[in-house]
Amino acid sequence: MSMVxxxxxxxxxxxxxxxxxxxxNGLGEGGEALHEWAFPLAAFQEVHGREGGEENASSQxxxxxxxxxxxxxxxxxMFGGGPGPxxxxxxxxxxxxxxxxxxxxxxxxxxHEREPLEFENGTVFHFxxxxxxxxxxxxxxxxxxxxxxxxxxxxxxxxxxxxxxVDELLLHVVPVLLGDGARLFEGVGPDVALEQLQAVExxxxxxxxxxxx
Amino acid sequence: MSMVxxxxxxxxxxxxxxxxxxxxNGLGEGGEALHEWAFPLAAFQEVHGREGGEENASSQxxxxxxxxxxxxxxxxxMFGGGPGPxxxxxxxxxxxxxxxxxxxxxxxxxxHEREPLEFENGTVFHFxxxxxxxxxxxxxxxxxxxxxxxxxxxxxxxxxxxxxxVDELLLHVVPVLLGDGARLFEGVGPDVALEQLQAVExxxxxxxxxxxx
Numbered sequence: 001m002s003m004v005x006x007x008x009x010x011x012x013x014x015x016x017x018x019x020x021x022x023x024x025n026g027l028g029e030g031g032e033a034l035h036e037w038a039f040p041l042a043a044f045q046e047v048h049g050r051e052g053g054e055e056n057a058s059s060q061x062x063x064x065x066x067x068x069x070x071x072x073x074x075x076x077x078m079f080g081g082g083p084g085p086x087x088x089x090x091x092x093x094x095x096x097x098x099x100x101x102x103x104x105x106x107x108x109x110x111x112h113e114r115e116p117l118e119f120e121n122g123t124v125f126h127f128x129x130x131x132x133x134x135x136x137x138x139x140x141x142x143x144x145x146x147x148x149x150x151x152x153x154x155x156x157x158x159x160x161x162x163x164x165x166v167d168e169l170l171l172h173v174v175p176v177l178l179g180d181g182a183r184l185f186e187g188v189g190p191d192v193a194l195e196q197l198q199a200v201e202x203x204x205x206x207x208x209x210x211x212x213x
Numbered sequence: 214m215s216m217v218x219x220x221x222x223x224x225x226x227x228x229x230x231x232x233x234x235x236x237x238n239g240l241g242e243g244g245e246a247l248h249e250w251a252f253p254l255a256a257f258q259e260v261h262g263r264e265g266g267e268e269n270a271s272s273q274x275x276x277x278x279x280x281x282x283x284x285x286x287x288x289x290x291m292f293g294g295g296p297g298p299x300x301x302x303x304x305x306x307x308x309x310x311x312x313x314x315x316x317x318x319x320x321x322x323x324x325h326e327r328e329p330l331e332f333e334n335g336t337v338f339h340f341x342x343x344x345x346x347x348x349x350x351x352x353x354x355x356x357x358x359x360x361x362x363x364x365x366x367x368x369x370x371x372x373x374x375x376x377x378x379v380d381e382l383l384l385h386v387v388p389v390l391l392g393d394g395a396r397l398f399e400g401v402g403p404d405v406a407l408e409q410l411q412a413v414e415x416x417x418x419x420x421x422x423x424x425x426x
Contacts, residue, residue, distance in 0.1 A: 012384075012407060012423070013398035014227045030403050171225075173386075175409040175423055179402035185226035189392035190243050194225060196388040199414035206412040208419050210225070210388055 002143055003167040004136070006150040006157045007065045008184065009034040009205075010171050015181035016154045023082040026095050033176045037205035038062065047101045049121070057202035058172075065170055070146025071139035072106040073132075075156035079108045079125065086114045094125070104149075105142040107135040109156060132159050154182035161188045161212065169194070169210045215356055217349070217378055219363040219370045220278045221397065222247040222385040222418075228394035229367045236295040239308050246389045250418035251275065260314045262334075270415035271385075278383055283359025284352035285319040286345075288369035292321045292338065299327045299340075307338070317362075318355040320348040322369060345372050367395035374401045374425065382407070382423045 008016050011034060018028030027034065038044045042053030043062040076083075080095035094100065094117075103122040110127050117125040128135040139148045150157050150166065160166050171184075195211040221229050224247060231241030240247065251257045255266030256275040289296075293308035307313065307330075316335040327340040341348040352361045363370050363379070373379050384397075405425060413420040 013401070173421065175407035177398060177401060177403050177405055177407065185390060188226070188390060190390050192390055194388035194390065196414075196417060196419065199412060199419040201409075201412035201414075204409060206409065206419065206421050208386065 002070070002140065002145055003147045004150065004160065004165055005065075005069075005147050005168045005170065006152075006160070006166050007170040008152055008154075008157060008172070009038075009174055010184055011174055011176050011178045011181075013177045013179065014183050014185065015178040016152060016157075016184050017182040018178045019180040021077065021182065023080070026077070026080060028178070028181045030176070030178050031181065033178075034172075034174050037172065037174065037203065049099050049101075057200055058205060058207065061170070061172075061200055061202070061207045065149075068146050069104055069149040070143030071104050072102055072149045072151055073135045073139050073156065073160075074106060074108055074151050075153045076108060076110040078151060078153045078156070079106075079110075085112045096123075099123075100125075102151075105139070107139050109135055132156075132163065132165075136160070136165060154184050154186065157184065158186055158188050161185070161192055164192070164213055166212045168197075169212050171208050171210075173206045173208060175204065215283070215353065215358055216360045216380040217363065217373065218278075218282075218360050218381045218383065219365075219373070219379050220383040220385075221365055221367075221370060222251070222387055223397055224387055224389050224391045224394075226390045226392065227396050227398065228391040229365060229370075229397050230395040231391045232393040234290065234395065236293070239290070239293060241391070241394045243389070243391050244394065246391075247385075247387050250385065250387065250416065262312050262314075270413055271418060271420065274383070274385075274413055274415070274420045281359050282317055282362040283356025284317050285315055285362045285364055286348045286352050286369065286373075287319060287321055287364050288366045289321060289323040291364060291366045291369070292319075292323075298325045309336075312336075313338075315364075318352070320352050322348055345369075345376065345378075349373070349378060367397050367399065370397065371399055371401050374398070374405055377405070377426065379425045381410075382425050384421050384423075386419045386421060388417065 018031035021028040045053035081089045100123040114127040198209040200207040231244035234241040258266040294302045313336040318337045330338040408424040411422040
């Protein structure tokens with residue numbers, strides 16, 4: 001049965017990006033610290049098309065988080081390119097370079113129409129202008145029996161959580177305080193029930209997985 | 214070497230009490246869910262003067278959190294009794310009944326002077342009106358080689374964190390969203406460094422311990 005899964009690294013004070021996110025710094029001030037636990041891992045390097053790297057308690061968690069994903073839905077800011085119509089930006093406009101680490105259809109929530117953007121590794125960005133339910137419907141059709149992954153950002157995950165559309169939430173809880181930024185669970189209230197499924201201690205991070213709904 | 218330790222249960226969205234805390238409901242709306250993992254435990258029942266209860270992966274964490282504590286510092290709201298001078302309230306004024314579960318000196322941060330309040334089980338509440346540094350100094354003198362424990366509330370822990378006075382932070386991360394309430398880390402910024410020491414998966418809760426400073 002296909003699930004909607006959100007996987008995200010979060011600071012101990014609840015932010016998934018630091019303050020003052022910009023076109024140059026999509027993670028915001030201090031936000032790169034949220035991902036330091038992942039950089040050394042072979043599983044991370046492989047997804048980004050590189051060899052080498054190490055194994056630790058995070059490896060299996062990360063491999064499972066990438067496995068069985070048939071489609072993704074992300075926010076405009078996570079795709080990159082800044083606000084406004086697309087023709088105000090570079091032709092590419094994303095954070096992700098020539099090999100976006102997705103290898104699936106990715107449905108980007110935006111207010112501005114744009115033709116799909118296709119990459120050799122199987123990543124195809126589709127731009128969806130008619131809301132989160134439409135994006136999810138298209139992702140479900142593309143994913144088939146596989147899961148739908150919500151990589152972020154906070155606003156997108158919060159909207160799907162509040163709409164009751166998320167089945168599983170995997171948080172990588174990082175020992176850093178950002179003080180400000182993009183807050184997970186903003187506008188998501190006590191109506192959303194959580195059940196703890198698993199917690200994994202790993203170097204510099206704790207992974208906690210929840211069933212939602 | 215004596216340490217300052219903060220131990221606290223926290224919702225996944227970062228609150229240690231729900232909204233609308235009152236003299237009748239010190240945990241705020243929904244806040245009792247933060248402590249449900251602890252109620253069945255023998256270690257919890259014992260501290261509250263009762264027998265029975267079960268053992269699970271939380272037991273050792275809870276026992277260690279109660280061990281080697283020589284003094285405590287808590288906020289006025291956690292002591293209870295509501296705002297304003299003490300003589301506007303009942304003679305007792307606390308949440309904790311006739312056997313407060315502390316068995317140590319407890320320094321209560323308040324703006325209103327009051328004589329110490331002593332209980333047969335060794336709990337003595339001292340009321341400190343000249344600030345957090347004074348309270349900590351008195352607690353250090355009372356604790357000797359033992360640790361100083363900060364049971365809460367959020368404001369008190371946040372003040373000591375921001376002042377750089379906390380050595381160790383143990384969070385009991387509970388799979389519940391409160392949506393609003395008393396937020397841990399409010400006003401505590403990226404200057405406070407954390408190092409993850411331990412994470413323990415337990416039924417209905419994940420315990421994560423950090424070195425602070």
